[in-house]
Amino acid sequence: VIHARLILDELRRQDVTDVLGVPDNASKALLDLLAPEPAIRLLTVTREGEAFAIAAGLWVGGRTPVLLIQNTGLLEAGDALRGTAMRMRVPLVCLVTVRGHARMAARGLRPSAESVSAELLSQPDLDSVAVLTEPTLRAWGVPWEVVSTDADLPQLAAGFRRAQEGEQPVAVLITTDTVA
Amino acid sequence: MKRDDVLRALAGRRRQSVVVTTMGTVRPWARLSDHRLDFASADSAMGHAADFALGIALAQPQRKVVCLNGDGSMLMSLGTLVTIVASGATNFVLFVLQNDTYELTGNQAIPGAGRVDFAGMARAAGPLRTSRPCRPFSKAWVPSASLSASSAARRGRSDEDPVRPRPTCVRL
Numbered sequence: 198v199i200h201a202r203l204i205l206d207e208l209r210r211q212d213v214t215d216v217l218g219v220p221d222n223a224s225k226a227l228l229d230l231l232a233p234e235p236a237i238r239l240l241t242v243t244r245e246g247e248a249f250a251i252a253a254g255l256w257v258g259g260r261t262p263v264l265l266i267q268n269t270g271l272l273e274a275g276d277a278l279r280g281t282a283m284r285m286r287v288p289l290v291c292l293v294t295v296r297g298h299a300r301m302a303a304r305g306l307r308p309s310a311e312s313v314s315a316e317l318l319s320q321p322d323l324d325s326v327a328v329l330t331e332p333t334l335r336a337w338g339v340p341w342e343v344v345s346t347d348a349d350l351p352q353l354a355a356g357f358r359r360a361q362e363g364e365q366p367v368a369v370l371i372t373t374d375t376v377a
Numbered sequence: 378m379k380r381d382d383v384l385r386a387l388a389g390r391r392r393q394s395v396v397v398t399t400m401g402t403v404r405p406w407a408r409l410s411d412h413r414l415d416f417a418s419a420d421s422a423m424g425h426a427a428d429f430a431l432g433i434a435l436a437q438p439q440r441k442v443v444c445l446n447g448d449g450s451m452l453m454s455l456g457t458l459v460t461i462v463a464s465g466a467t468n469f470v471l472f473v474l475q476n477d478t479y480e481l482t483g484n485q486a487i488p489g490a491g492r493v494d495f496a497g498m499a500r501a502a503g504p505l506r507t508s509r510p511c512r513p514f515s516k517a518w519v520p521s522a523s524l525s526a527s528s529a530a531r532r533g534r535s536d537e538d539p540v541r542p543r544p545t546c547v548r549l
Contacts, residue, residue, distance in 0.1 A: 215435070238435075240464060243456025250425035251460075254432020257416070257548050262432075280422025281429060 201226035201375040203350050204292075205234065208263060211290075211357045213237055215255055217248040218265035223294035226375040227265065245270030246277030252289055253281035264291040268330040271368070275337065278366060283338070288360035290353075291339075291368045297324025298372040309335075334368055341368040380474055384409055387443070387472075394441040395433050395549075399426035401480040402445040414440075414549075424453025427471055431461055434469035437549060441468050448475040449487045451495060458502035471499075 204227055208216070215238045216231055218224070231239045242248045245266045252262040266274070271293050282289045300323055301308055309331040311317060318325040334341050340359055342352040356369040384402065388409040398406045399418040407417065416433075418426040430444035451457075451473050461469060477490035487493070 240435075240460070242460050244454070246422065246425060247428045247454060247457055247460055250422060250428030251432040251435070254429040254434075255436045256432075257429075258433045258436020259549060260436045277422040277425050277428075281425060 198346065198376045199344060199350070199371060199373055200347055201230050201377060203347055204353065204375065205230050207350065207353050207357075208237060210354075211263075212261055213263045214260040215240060215252070215262040216265050217242055217252055217255075217262060218292075219243075219245055219248070219267065219270050221267040221294055221296070223267070223296070223371065223374045224265055224292075226377045229377065245274035249274055249277040249289075250281045253285050253287050256282075256287045256289065257285070262289065264289065264293075266291065267294045267296055268370075269296060269326050272326065272329065272333060275333070278337065278339070282366045286364040287366060288364055289366040290356050290360050291366055293330070293341075293368050293370050294375075295327055295330060295370050295372045297327025300324055301327050308332075330370070339366055339368050341370055343370045343372060345372045380476070381405055383472075383474070384445070387445075391443065394443050395430070395437070397426055397430035397433070397442070397444045399445070399450055400447045401476075402447065402474060406445060413547075416547075424450050425457075426450060427457045427461070428454065430471070431457070431464060431466060431469055433549070434466045435464060438466075438468055441470065443470045443472065445472050445474065447480070448473055448477065448493070448495065449479045452487060452489075452493070455498065458499050462503040 214236075217240045219242060220228055228239070231237060240251070242251065245264075248264050248266060252264060255262040271291070281287070298308070304323065306323075306328075308327060311328060313328060313332050317323065317328055331341065340363065342356045342359070344350060344352050353369055356367045360367040380402075384405055387396075388406070391410070391412070393414065395414045395416065396406065396410065396412070397416045397418060403417045406415070416429075418429060427444045427446050427450075430442050434440075434442035461471065473495045475495060477487055478484040479487060
């Protein structure tokens with residue numbers, strides 16, 4: 198499991214000022230902690246593409262935003278990511294909860310290693326968005342880190358580091374539910 | 378009301394406001410203004426200029442931020458109207474220049490051309506949390522169609538236009 202408190206601690210260490218996104222079950226515990234957090238503004242948007250563009254504006258204005266979205270919304274937001282955060286070289290960390298990861302793991306499939314095909318994407322016991330997440334990030338030129346347990350949380354800090362050093366968006370894939 | 382009349386009036390009154398333009402307003406605005414607080418979203422994500430401008434407004438509450446959006450662009454991200462209101466920003470002014478066409482691609486009609494009511498949709502997005510005259514929409518600020526197809530098409534041909542709008546990637 199991943200304890201939401203530890204993620205919040207890292208966001209504080211990174212001086213994050215704003216978290217933008219659309220809620221999902223996996224991020225609920227973190228959202229519950231963020232809502233009353235005085236130092237971080239939480240802004241819920243209607244679609245994930247909005248979040249990328251608003252975050253780019255926040256960064257231009259001097260803030261340090263982070264996205265908190267599900268992988269389904271990531272796929273929806275491709276043009277917004279391309280045309281704002283990537284185009285403007287915004288060092289934006291995107292926390293992406295990965296719907297469907299558990300089903301892939303149960304089948305012994307590794308998301309980054311599988312070839313995308315119609316056959317794979319249509320299998321009823323798989324969630325196709327999990328199959329597509331890492332190949333899509335690769336195609337879009339977005340590096341990513343994976344956080345599956347508390348022990349992986351140094352990868353979150355690594356994501357911030359990569360975003361700053363590369364001056365570009367970096368995804369941090371959260372593959373299990375956050376808990377209180 | 379012609380678009381350039383609106384832009385000219387706005388350019389004379391913008392002072393230290395941030396102005397974000399997109400699509401059909403980028404080059405007309407750049408002919409009127411070369412201000413360090415102009416940001417052109419010409420090559421940015423379609424439909425997201427208002428979102429980008431909202432981000433600047435939230436980051437810089439001491440400044441007024443103006444977005445000159447198009448009707449086609451607004452239709453691509455109508456949820457933004459709700460997000461703007463929910464954000465509580467009181468320094469953000471969103472103009473929708475409604476000419477009922479996708480001007481840069483040859484003046485094809487937008488969905489609902491002649492019927493869509495942006496002011497009504499903005500009012501329906503929720504109460505504005507402002508005590509200042511910050512009006513995301515009002516009929517007075519929504520100019521009607523004024524450009525012929527041929528003049529609009531000429532405006533869209535960037536290779537004939539020496540104006541270089543200010544890029545979006547400069548931090549304030």
